[in-house]
Amino acid sequence: MLQASGRNKDTFTVSTPSENEIRMTRVFNAPRALVYEVMTKPEHIRRWWGNLGEGYSVPVCEVDLRVGCKWKFVNRHPQGEATFYGEYKELNPPDRVVFTEIFAPFPDAVSVVTAELEELEGGSKTFLRATVAYPSQEVRDMVMGTGMAQGAGTSYDRLEDILAELQ
Amino acid sequence: MTDQLSTTFAALADPTRRAILERLRAKGECTVGELASPFTETMSMPAVSKHLRVLERAGLISQRREAQRRQCRVEPEPLRDVLNWTEHYRVLWEGRLDRMDSYLQELQQGKGARHAASKRKK
Numbered sequence: 001m002l003q004a005s006g007r008n009k010d011t012f013t014v015s016t017p018s019e020n021e022i023r024m025t026r027v028f029n030a031p032r033a034l035v036y037e038v039m040t041k042p043e044h045i046r047r048w049w050g051n052l053g054e055g056y057s058v059p060v061c062e063v064d065l066r067v068g069c070k071w072k073f074v075n076r077h078p079q080g081e082a083t084f085y086g087e088y089k090e091l092n093p094p095d096r097v098v099f100t101e102i103f104a105p106f107p108d109a110v111s112v113v114t115a116e117l118e119e120l121e122g123g124s125k126t127f128l129r130a131t132v133a134y135p136s137q138e139v140r141d142m143v144m145g146t147g148m149a150q151g152a153g154t155s156y157d158r159l160e161d162i163l164a165e166l167q
Numbered sequence: 168m169t170d171q172l173s174t175t176f177a178a179l180a181d182p183t184r185r186a187i188l189e190r191l192r193a194k195g196e197c198t199v200g201e202l203a204s205p206f207t208e209t210m211s212m213p214a215v216s217k218h219l220r221v222l223e224r225a226g227l228i229s230q231r232r233e234a235q236r237r238q239c240r241v242e243p244e245p246l247r248d249v250l251n252w253t254e255h256y257r258v259l260w261e262g263r264l265d266r267m268d269s270y271l272q273e274l275q276q277g278k279g280a281r282h283a284a285s286k287r288k289k
Contacts, residue, residue: 008268038267109173
């Protein structure tokens with residue numbers, strides 16, 4: 001469905017540091033301050049977050065970049081719209097952002113995302129470590145099981161077939 | 168764990184319950200007896216009923232009484248929500264990071280950042 005276009009595609013890794021967390025890493029060919037900016041400023045976020053190709057856009061991108069303040073993004077995709085929102089918990093430019101994230105249909109399921117940025121190769125590249133803490137191990141396992149980590153839990157794939165046939 | 172997402176995920180985490188759901192999806196609406204028949208070969212009817220209650224509590228199936236029999240059917244909404252949610256993490260995280268990588272390149276080329284451009288491979 002999505003074709004890899006970034007040059008650092010092969011630097012993407014997924015691991016499970018604790019029972020309810022998933023950690024993703026990725027290298028970017030850009031200085032850390034720029035990566036931080038692209039991750040936190042709406043004019044940049046609109047261009048990459050959820051903007052994944054034809055039929056995708058980000059019609060709402062609200063960011064109040066202060067600790068304790070809110071963010072809200074709406075992702076329009078070929079099947080409809082998905083609204084995500086949360087609150088910034090820590091903002092330490094250019095190396096660390098912590099925020100909560102809620103998918104609107106599940107307001108009680110709060111994920112906590114910790115994004116850490118490290119300089120690589122004298123600052124010309126940046127290493128991102130994004131750790132997502134899910135509300136429970138069940139939720140974490142489901143996310144892993146649906147295929148984010150290759151080869152895991154393929155039986156969950158059937159759920160997509162079930163859904164496709166119900167529609 | 169009381170939030171809806173965790174309840175739904177916990178219900179789907181069990182392979183027997185996924186098999187029940189799939190059988191029900193294939194049959195459309197059917198009675199509890201019809202739905203349970205292949206499963207009662209390897210487990211008791213109360214055990215199957217317990218799985219059905221978990222699925223019903225999670226909103227994944229519904230049951231209604233009709234002429235002394237209980238009819239079951241799949242409720243697609245919670246399943247759709249779950250898949251939307253997991254798709255966000257499964258596809259979108261990786262897709263986003265990939266898109267961010269490309270965007271950072273565009274941004275630096277647009278600014279004429281020769282230093283960054285010279286660092287690119289190829």
